[in-house]
Amino acid sequence: MPLSDRVAVVTGAAQGLGQEFAAALAGAGARVAGFDVADQSETASRIGDAFVPFSVDVTDAEARRRAVDGVVETMGGLHILVNNAGIYPPIPFEETTSEDLRRILSLNVEAPFHLTQAALPAMRAGGWGRVVNLASGAVFVGPPDIVAYTASKSAVVGLTRSLATLLGGDNITVNTIAPGLVRTATAERSTGADGGFERIRGLQRVPRTPEAADLVSSLLYVCDPGSGFLTGQTLNVDGGAAFL
Numbered sequence: 001m002p003l004s005d006r007v008a009v010v011t012g013a014a015q016g017l018g019q020e021f022a023a024a025l026a027g028a029g030a031r032v033a034g035f036d037v038a039d040q041s042e043t044a045s046r047i048g049d050a051f052v053p054f055s056v057d058v059t060d061a062e063a064r065r066r067a068v069d070g071v072v073e074t075m076g077g078l079h080i081l082v083n084n085a086g087i088y089p090p091i092p093f094e095e096t097t098s099e100d101l102r103r104i105l106s107l108n109v110e111a112p113f114h115l116t117q118a119a120l121p122a123m124r125a126g127g128w129g130r131v132v133n134l135a136s137g138a139v140f141v142g143p144p145d146i147v148a149y150t151a152s153k154s155a156v157v158g159l160t161r162s163l164a165t166l167l168g169g170d171n172i173t174v175n176t177i178a179p180g181l182v183r184t185a186t187a188e189r190s191t192g193a194d195g196g197f198e199r200i201r202g203l204q205r206v207p208r209t210p211e212a213a214d215l216v217s218s219l220l221y222v223c224d225p226g227s228g229f230l231t232g233q234t235l236n237v238d239g240g241a242a243f244l
């Protein structure tokens, strides 16, 4: 199995894309730590012994550090970091407060930034690493209803590129996956009600709404041991809504 002997952290593993990513990495042989504020028992029972849930708010600096140290100590290292936890509240631009903006940036940008910092010593010690960030197809199309979110995910693309430059010599790759609108419970709640799925489907060359499982092959591709020459990239997995 390509990822046996690897330890992965997936943030936001309780549900949605994060749960799917955790299951896929475990299926490829990795042991997986889930970092989430929500109950991860569904993920744990789906995956079994290869999954270890950590109850952690990744916007909390101290909790973040403790959790990363806990993974390294109890699971014997940290090789793969999937910065998946994110929020995408639809707030009209004119009504977005500084507090809203800070809350979005704190989870979508600051947490991946500092989690990568925290994971680096273990990745360097292991001589191999994969950092995978989650952006969004929104960065390519610029939707008007999620301006703060789009700004946060654009920052993730820049973070990915600079870190790829910094870490290439350490045998650590850094890539971003940018999904289109994927059917998760949260996406159903925040975008499904206003016809979002149907509207976005109309922009895609592949005319169906993707499920979380549609993102798995991209994750396994960038994490694969054979993908060590692939870094700094943003994989646009949006059914062809935007051609770059």
Ligand SMILES: NC(=O)c1ccc[n+]([C@@H]2O[C@H](COP(=O)([O-])OP(=O)(O)OC[C@H]3O[C@@H](n4cnc5c(N)ncnc54)[C@H](O)[C@@H]3O)[C@@H](O)[C@H]2O)c1
Pocket: 011, 012, 013, 014, 015, 016, 017, 018, 035, 036, 037, 038, 056, 057, 058, 059, 083, 084, 085, 086, 087, 088, 107, 134, 135, 136, 137, 178, 179, 180, 181, 182, 183, 184, 185, 186, 187
């Ligand atoms: N679903 C989509 O259509 C879509 C499209 C493009 C990008 N994305 C991105 O993919 C990622 C996952 O999206 P999703 O729809 O699966 O989300 P989701 O809401 O289903 O899952 C997010 C998970 O993150 C956890 N989380 C939230 N705040 C946290 C915190 N402070 N600390 C730890 N965990 C926390 C939640 O409890 C939840 O389990 C996000 O970064 C999102 O922006 C999603």
